[in-house]
Amino acid sequence: MSYKIRTLSDSIKFYLPRTEGYLEIIRHIAQKYGAMSLIEFDGYFEGKFEPTKYMLVGVHANDINQDTLLKFANEIRVILKQKSLALELNNQLILVE
Secondary structure (H helix, E strand, C coil), X not given: CCCCCCXXXXXXXXXXXXXXXXXXXXXXXXXXXXXXXXXXXXXXXXXXXXXXXXXEEEEEECCCCHHHHHHHHHHHHHHCCCCCEEEEECCEEEEEC
């Protein structure tokens, strides 16, 4: 029996609000990175009492260019009409405003 092991060096997690257009963003991420994990959660941000549904979209890849990733995150922020967008790159939280 033989098998291959691949190690992916970079981990990205996007915190996407479930607003109009988020499904198209998820499709684009799947097309760009090939595979992902999705986790739905309630987010209480900006002092709001009522929760907003969010999707945590996790992908793994090699050799991520941070500048390109941040430009992509800003495009997502604009498409979803958000003041800011949170993402994690290798367990480091980044807020794009």
